[in-house]
Amino acid sequence: MMNNGVVVVMVPFVAQGHLNQLLHLSRLLSSYNLPIQIVGSTTHNRQAKLRVHGWNRTTNANIHFHEFTTPEFESPLPNPNASTKFPSHLIPSFKASINLREPFTNLLAELSPKTRRVIVVHDILMSSVVQDVVLFENVEAYAFHSASAFTTFSYVWEEKGRPKLDDVESYMQLTNIPILQDLVPLDFLEFIMSHIDCKSFNSGNIHDTCKVFDGKFIEFLSKEGLSGSNKQWAMGPFNPVSVNKDEEYVSxxxxxxxxxxxxxxxxxxxxxxxxxxxxxxxxxxxxxxxxxxxxxxxxxxxxxxxxxxxxxxxxxxxxxxxxxxxxxxxxxxxxxxxxxxxxxxxxxxxxxxxxxxxxxxxxxxxxxxxxxxxxxxxxxxxxxxxxxxxxxxxxxxxxxxxxxxxxxxxxxxxxxxxxxxxxxxxxxxxxxxxxxxxxxRKSMEEGGVTHMEIESFVAHITR
Known part of the structure; x- marks a missing residue:
């Protein structure tokens, strides 16, 4: 399939789990001959490339990293005896990611005139970094949600006051979850809040989950119009579903x-x-x-x-x-x-x-x-x-x-x-x-539900 004048710009959040998911998604989309540009700090790009596993990133010529220098930040060491296990020591590096806004916008200014359409796939926690997409007529933004649809819907449901659902079984399952304030510290909640005002510029939502087991909650999210759009694509698993067994890798x-x-x-x-x-x-x-x-x-x-x-x-x-x-x-x-x-x-x-x-x-x-x-x-x-x-x-x-x-x-x-x-x-x-x-694993095969979700997204962005 030809890329049809479309380029995809990935903007991952700087925590390892988030970096890994969008690097895997880059591999999936690059197989459709879509050129992928990944935006990150020099340090976090290096981290993502070092740790990727299950495939050989050097064979993917369509993936290009833009490595930007960000200001130094004070990052304390992890405290094994902290009263909660949230990694508060990483919050300075999370907040420092806003410094990618200017180089990201400059990259869009460079790509936009040369390309029929620029597709920005950004972690929901990088919404502030990509907010200038509205300045470019041929740029579309899609929000990536890094958890299960069950978990992502639970945030929407909680924000609405935990209302009763027609689906009694799902309602009972959701009532077992702890409230968000018990899971993250106040300063990280404030960081999340600084990124949630993205409804005005997102054209849809991408999830690293599979309709085989999470389809009901993808439907719930579609009804709720998450991030201002009812377009949802469950394209997971992003990670490889079989292990690389070529001779060099095995050795x-x-x-x-x-x-x-x-x-x-x-x-x-x-x-x-x-x-x-x-x-x-x-x-x-x-x-x-x-x-x-x-x-x-x-x-x-x-x-x-x-x-x-x-x-x-x-x-x-x-x-x-x-x-x-x-x-x-x-x-x-x-x-x-x-x-x-x-x-x-x-x-x-x-x-x-x-x-x-x-x-x-x-x-x-x-x-x-x-x-x-x-x-x-x-x-x-x-x-x-x-x-x-x-x-x-x-x-x-x-x-x-x-x-x-x-x-x-x-x-x-x-x-x-x-x-x-x-x-x-x-x-x-x-x-x-x-x-x-x-x-x-079967959902990734031709005709499988995940394969069709990926095909649907690619068809949409290359329309």
Whole structure:
């Protein structure tokens, strides 16, 4: 398909999960011969390219990065003992992203006269950066929402005062979610509010989710006219649905994958809490004890949360109980670096994922048919966890959200692992997760619901 004089400009938010999703979407759209221009700071573009996995970004000639220098900002180190797990240390880097407004607008001024139409796909949290799209007649903006449609609709529903819905089942599921004010600090709420006035210039909404499991809530969003438009495209999963197996890629396989090759099917729990959470020493000790007592084989990614600039200053090391790694040798693997999560989840030996339920991790796990032990920390994560455990029934909670400010004990960790890996209930959950994964992967095939959503969006922007 020809690009028909259309260029797509991606403007991702600067947190890792958001960067990753729009880089994956760039890959999908570039396959339609659409030239993709990605706008970001030099640091965050480098971060996104370093961490992308599941495909080789160097083979995508249609993707071009515009790397702009932004002013220095003070970014404190993550505090593992903070009373809440929201990454407040990243807020300075979030706020610094407004400095991309001028270079972004200059790029539009350069592209607009040379192109029939410029399509701007921007993270909803970058709305202030792209607000000057209204100055150009041939520029259209589409808002990207980085969570499930269930979670995104829950924000709209909450803003309207949590009204009763005709769909009683959905209403009851939504009433289980915690209120937003309990999930993020006031200064981040203010940051969100600075970006919500985008209804005047958005032409539609893009979601990294799939109608196979989120279709009902996409319909709800269409009725609500989110961001001033009822046009909604559920084009997920953005992440690859199969792992790259070319010879060069396989020769450089990560140590975790080689270790998984030696394990039995569905025998390993993968443990990772994403890029924004740092655990306290006390909590790390409880997880370590719980993993050991469960008797389950595991891969545990144990890292500090990202700093505002991941390339600046030395990475600190989180300490395990003395002798732990020696005690679990052969049964468990502790990884202190970036791990190829998509490939780990795709491996036949991986039977469960203890996760913070960030939407990247959730979609990757759903895609690969891996059930989730849900341990949400902040932001959209508790709502994504509700979708996973209550709506889709492909996971179990470590414990109720109401108790999440308390220490999660080793017995809670052990019991949640045993519930998923040892009991009949876990087998039923695993079978549902496996079936859902198959259905989601099929949705990407020609004629599948996601494939048609992508085709619909491409047809719309190239009309």
């Amino acid at each position: 450089k396989r990560h140590e975790t994958l080689k270790w998984l090759d030696k394990q039995g099917q569905d025998s390993v729990i993968y443990v990772s809490f994403g890029t924004t959470t740092t655990l306290s020493e006390e909590q790390i000790r409880e997880i370590a004890i719980g993993l050991e007592k469960s008797g389950q084989k595991f891969i545990w990614v144990l890292r500090y949360a990202d700093k505002g600039d991941i390339f600046k200053d030395e990475v600190r090391r989180l300490e395990l109980p003395q002798g732990f790694e020696e005690q679990v040798e052969g049964k468990g693997l502790v990884v202190r670096e970036w791990a190829p999560q998509l490939e780990i989840l795709a491996h036949s030996a991986t039977g469960g994922f203890m996760s913070h339920c960030g939407w990247n991790s959730s979609m990757e796990s759903i895609t690969m048919g891996v059930p989730i032990i849900a341990w949400p920390m902040h932001s959209d994560q508790p709502r994504n966890a509700t979708l996973i455990t209550d709506v889709l029934k492909i996971g179990v909670m470590v414990r109720d959200w109401e108790s999440m400010s308390e220490l999660v004990t080793s017995s809670s960790v052990e019991n949640s692992i045993r519930k998923l890996m040892d009991y009949e209930e876990g087998n039923e959950i695993r079978n549902r997760a496996r079936k859902l994964g198959e259905d989601v």
